[in-house]
Amino acid sequence: MNAQSPKAATPPRFSATFDPQAIAEIQRAAATGIYDIRGGGAKRKLPHFDDLLFLGASISRYPLEGYRERCGTNVVLGGRFASKPIELKIPITIAGMSFGALSAPAKEALGRGASAVGTSTTTGDGGMTDEERGHSSILVYQYLPSRYGMNPDDLRRADAIEIVIGQGAKPGGGGMLLGQKISPRIARMRTLPEGIDQRSACRHPDWTGPDDLEIKIEELREITDWEKPIYVKVGASRPYYDTALAVKSGADVVVLDGMQGGTAATQDVFIEHVGLPILAAIRPAAQALQDLGMHRKVQLIVSGGIRNGADVAKALALGADAVSIGTAALIAIGDNDPGLEEEYRKLGSTAGAYDDWQDGRDPAGITTQDPELAARLDPVKAGRRLANYLSVLTLETQTIARACGKSHVHNLEPEDLVALTLEAAAMARVPLAGTSWIPGHDDPKADLA
Amino acid sequence: MRSVDLEESSVRELNGELHRLTPETNETRWVIEHPHGKHAIACGLDAPVTVEVKGHVGYYCAGMNKHATIVIDGNAGVGVAENMISGEVRVKGDASQAAGATGVGGLLVIEGNASARCGISMKGIDIVVKGSIGPMSAFMAQAGTLVVFGDAGEALGDSIYEARLFVRGSVASLGADCIEKPLSDEDKVILLGVLERAGLSAGSDGGPDGFRLYGSARKLYHFHIDNVDAY
Numbered sequence: 155m156n157a158q159s160p161k162a163a164t165p166p167r168f169s170a171t172f173d174p175q176a177i178a179e180i181q182r183a184a185a186t187g188i189y190d191i192r193g194g195g196a197k198r199k200l201p202h203f204d205d206l207l208f209l210g211a212s213i214s215r216y217p218l219e220g221y222r223e224r225c226g227t228n229v230v231l232g233g234r235f236a237s238k239p240i241e242l243k244i245p246i247t248i249a250g251m252s253f254g255a256l257s258a259p260a261k262e263a264l265g266r267g268a269s270a271v272g273t274s275t276t277t278g279d280g281g282m283t284d285e286e287r288g289h290s291s292i293l294v295y296q297y298l299p300s301r302y303g304m305n306p307d308d309l310r311r312a313d314a315i316e317i318v319i320g321q322g323a324k325p326g327g328g329g330m331l332l333g334q335k336i337s338p339r340i341a342r343m344r345t346l347p348e349g350i351d352q353r354s355a356c357r358h359p360d361w362t363g364p365d366d367l368e369i370k371i372e373e374l375r376e377i378t379d380w381e382k383p384i385y386v387k388v389g390a391s392r393p394y395y396d397t398a399l400a401v402k403s404g405a406d407v408v409v410l411d412g413m414q415g416g417t418a419a420t421q422d423v424f425i426e427h428v429g430l431p432i433l434a435a436i437r438p439a440a441q442a443l444q445d446l447g448m449h450r451k452v453q454l455i456v457s458g459g460i461r462n463g464a465d466v467a468k469a470l471a472l473g474a475d476a477v478s479i480g481t482a483a484l485i486a487i488g489d490n491d492p493g494l495e496e497e498y499r500k501l502g503s504t505a506g507a508y509d510d511w512q513d514g515r516d517p518a519g520i521t522t523q524d525p526e527l528a529a530r531l532d533p534v535k536a537g538r539r540l541a542n543y544l545s546v547l548t549l550e551t552q553t554i555a556r557a558c559g560k561s562h563v564h565n566l567e568p569e570d571l572v573a574l575t576l577e578a579a580a581m582a583r584v585p586l587a588g589t590s591w592i593p594g595h596d597d598p599k600a601d602l603a
Numbered sequence: 604m605r606s607v608d609l610e611e612s613s614v615r616e617l618n619g620e621l622h623r624l625t626p627e628t629n630e631t632r633w634v635i636e637h638p639h640g641k642h643a644i645a646c647g648l649d650a651p652v653t654v655e656v657k658g659h660v661g662y663y664c665a666g667m668n669k670h671a672t673i674v675i676d677g678n679a680g681v682g683v684a685e686n687m688i689s690g691e692v693r694v695k696g697d698a699s700q701a702a703g704a705t706g707v708g709g710l711l712v713i714e715g716n717a718s719a720r721c722g723i724s725m726k727g728i729d730i731v732v733k734g735s736i737g738p739m740s741a742f743m744a745q746a747g748t749l750v751v752f753g754d755a756g757e758a759l760g761d762s763i764y765e766a767r768l769f770v771r772g773s774v775a776s777l778g779a780d781c782i783e784k785p786l787s788d789e790d791k792v793i794l795l796g797v798l799e800r801a802g803l804s805a806g807s808d809g810g811p812d813g814f815r816l817y818g819s820a821r822k823l824y825h826f827h828i829d830n831v832d833a834y
Contacts (some may be wrong), residue, residue, distance in 0.1 A: 169669065188828045299704040301724060304686055306647055306667040333825060345707070345726040345745045350824040355743060359723040360682035360701035366662070367680075369642050373663040377647030589714045597759060 190422040191330070193511025193521060195323050195414040195458065195481060200431040202414070202459055203468040203580030206571050207587060210557045218556040225552040226562035229476045231453050232314060232383020232406040235375065239383055239406075240292055240313050242476065243272030244548045245563055246466060249411075249457055250296045250316065250387070250482035252278025254331055254340045255418030255511070257482075257528035258285055258338045260520040261534070265289030266533060267540025271548070276316060276478075279329060279354050282308040282341050289503040289533075294385065297374065299328065299355040304343040306377055314407075315374055316385040317367070319358075319396075322411030322458045324420045325389030325429045332419065336512040337523040352409035368403040375404075385409050390435035390458065391428075397442035401452050409478065410439050412458025416481040418521065419512030432458035432469070437568075440473025450475065450564070463550020470551070471566035472582055479547075486543035488518045492530030608636040614644055624650040626670070640680065645673050648690070666711060684711045687728055691800075700737070703730045706747065712801045719756065722749045725766055731801040741768050742778065743800045748797050750814070752806070760817050768817040769794050771806070779824040786816045 168174060168402045182190065211217035218225060232239035255262050255278060265286050268275045287293055295312030297304065309315065320326060331340075331352040341348040361370045364594015371384055386400040387409035400408045412432025417425065432511035436456050443449040455476035456469050469477045481489075490498075492505040497517035501510060511521035519531035555563045558570045572587040573579035579586040580593040607617050619633065624630060628650055635656040638644055645654045645749035647719035656664065669688045678696035685701065687709040694702075697715035706728025713721075716734035718743060727746040735753030742758070744766035748789065754772035761778020767790065768781075777783075784790075791811040798805055805811045823830055 186828075286706075301686060301726075304705065305688055305707065306649070308670065309667070330826070347824070350764075353743070355724065359742075360663075360685050360704040366681070369662045373643040373646055373666050373682075376643040377667055378613065379619060379622055380615070382624045425623065 156549075160508045183309035191419055191423070191512055192422055192509045193416060193418050193420075194425070194509040195416045196426050196429075196431070197509075198426055200459075201412065201433050201575065201581055202431060203433060203465040205433070205575045206468050206573055206582055206584065208464075208467065208471075208554055208558055208570050209572060211559050216247045216559045218559055218561060220553065220556055223556065224561060225555050226564075227548055227552060229453065229564070231385075231455075231476070234406045234448075234452055235404065236314075236381060236383040236406055237379075238313075238381045240273060240274065241334070242292065244544060245470060245474075245476040245551070246460075246547055247273050247294075247476055247478045248275040248454060248483050249415070249478040250276035250278045250294070251480055251484075252280045252319065252331075252418070253283050253286065254280040254335060254344070254523070255521060256277070257519055257522050257531065258283070259528055259531040260484070260487060260531040261286045261334055261531035262289045263531065263536035263540060264483060265293075267483075267487070267544065270537065271544045273544065274313065277312075279331075280340060281305070282312070283343075288313060289537075296387075299358045300344075301359065302354070303347075309312025309374070309382075310378055312382060314383040314385060315378070316386045316387050316409060317371070317374075317405075318326060320389035320391070320411075321387065321416030321417060322389045322413045322429055322432070323417035324424045325391040326356060327424055327428070328356035329417070330512075332417055332512050332514070335512075340523060347499060364399040364403050367399075371404040385455070387411065389413075389415075390430040390432060393430070393435040394438035394442045397439040400447060401443065401446050401448050405451045405452060408439065408443075409455045409457070410474075410476075412436055412456070414481075415457050416484075431581075432456055433578060436469060436472040436474055437581070437583045443473070449473065460547075463547045463552075464554060466547055466551040467554040467563065467566055468571065469568050470563050471504030472568060475564065482543070483519055483540055485542045487520065488531060488539070489516075489520050491518055492520060571596055604632045604635060605630055606634045606636060608637060609641060609644075610637045614641050617644070618646065620650070621645060621648050621650075621671075622656070624648075624649055624652055628652065633657065637679070642680070645671070648673070649749065651690075657697070668692060679713075683713075683793075684709070684728075685813075687711065697734070697767070702732075703728050706730070710797070710800050712803075715821065716753065722747070725749065729797045729800070731797060733803070735772065738775070739778070741766060741781075745769070748793060750794060750797055750801075760819075763817075763819045765819060767793060767818070769814040770817065771808075773815045774815075774817070780820050781817055782820040784816045784818045786812065786814065790816050 269291040275290040276294040294314045297317045333349045364574045383406040385407040386405040390412045396456045413429035453475040456474040494517045516522040571584040633654045638658045640661045642661035648671035649669045651670045653672040655674045661680040663682045663810035665673040665684045672691045677774040679698045680692045681699045684692040686706045689709045691710045693712040698717040699719045701720045702717045703711040705724045711730045713732045719737035721736040721740040725747045729748045731750045741760045745764040751770045755774045757775040759776035760781030
């Protein structure tokens, strides 16, 4: 064998550090001089609900009969202060997504699908449209730093108000709706010139800190005569303290969004490197509620990477009252459809990886304001798909809850879970499978913040 | 005239009564005694009534006002007339931070000074300040008119969109993308119109020509890497 033989040559070896993705990004940055902006949430591998397992029933635990014995799924939100709390039939809500980021048919589909199964949808930056109010039987109105489209009439016709401090994809970040999505209607709703790149502020304009937040909540309650539940949404970063401060400020509901939660448009470096995965955030938030005597009195909604009923059940077992879905809901109504592969390829992407939601060229007609593209989405059919998906999530959650002997999904508890990895055991504060060891938590109250 | 004493009634009771007023109400004049700096007084009104508050108010007085005229015979805390839609709010004393924040319409008159972030993210409201305003005022101001007889603090109009800022005194500094613009006849008409609604004249010191106009250079309307030093 001579030195030139292929068998003797060292095969090409990729660096684990400078892997093809890292090299491509360096090359892209060098070519353009600007960071990468995209939609969606963190794409990197993170400790997640897959790293947990339910134990199910055994000699010491008695299961419920599937298809026969009742397993409740309803959740009441806002009973702490609101005179008109809302009741959802299922513990799965639709997260805030704006008309602007999404097309009008997409917003209508979300409303139709959620209403069909008795749950809520949420507005987003840019205000409330008549269409989404009309198609959502329960609508949560987001109160954001930009206050685009904010008015007291919409505040009063909402079923709940969600004060957005941050979101999981970008805790501490504002937003940017690029000019190609600022249609005449969206420009009018936001009082902005058409076609400009619209910046959404990262801080609220008229309050700073938890003491001010308490007064802001008081104002919103006064304006709405103390009828509406008031949520406070935070990106997962300091979940123990943020939850405690939201409770102190008078929130009825805390919404906690992990870094897998999607955004319409943000820098990739922000999405991938700021915030916590939701798995690491639920227990500290639930602990804060327990320490304040507010668990199940102030409801906890968690989001970021919920895909199936197992994820829902695990989130509830860790202490949440409900979950919220965004990315999964978009997929359900048609995002990243393999049937559109040819068009995704023309955009330099592929079905399953398309995340240029900021560009407004979504072939599925969802993350666009192009009238021709938007018209592709049939809101009735898409709404049906979402309703189907939400029903499956609920059935799967009930299946697991019954196997654990629970007559209501809220009876799931950390004791029902074990972890497959040390990281997940430490973050979720459940034992490593086959052991009684919860790494890093010899003192149950340590390390929570 | 209805008189409500906030030493005897709660803010909740007051606002509840004010919210029950219809556009046809004949209870059109209200006087609020002893506000003692309480928050959220007369917020969320939606009827053409006049409310006079006899004293200092806390945060968010007249927040999200529609149609009503609210006169504060004292100083106002943070966010007076925040997100006002229509109507008029007049502060006879000074106003704290974020006066008129995100206001969509209507008229806010501050007869004293206003602190930082006056008119932040304003979306069509007209604001007149007879005194001076603090730093970061009219940050991301989208639409409407801010008229200042006194001086403006640092970073006036940072990241401004299409609002017009008229200042008669000095400006400590301008924020990103905010520039001085020529005062056109159209601008003078707008300025005088706002002042007339506020019951004020442009003053004998040059009239409208005594003001300088600031607005957007529109260079940051589209994100471009060449402008990165501006941020």
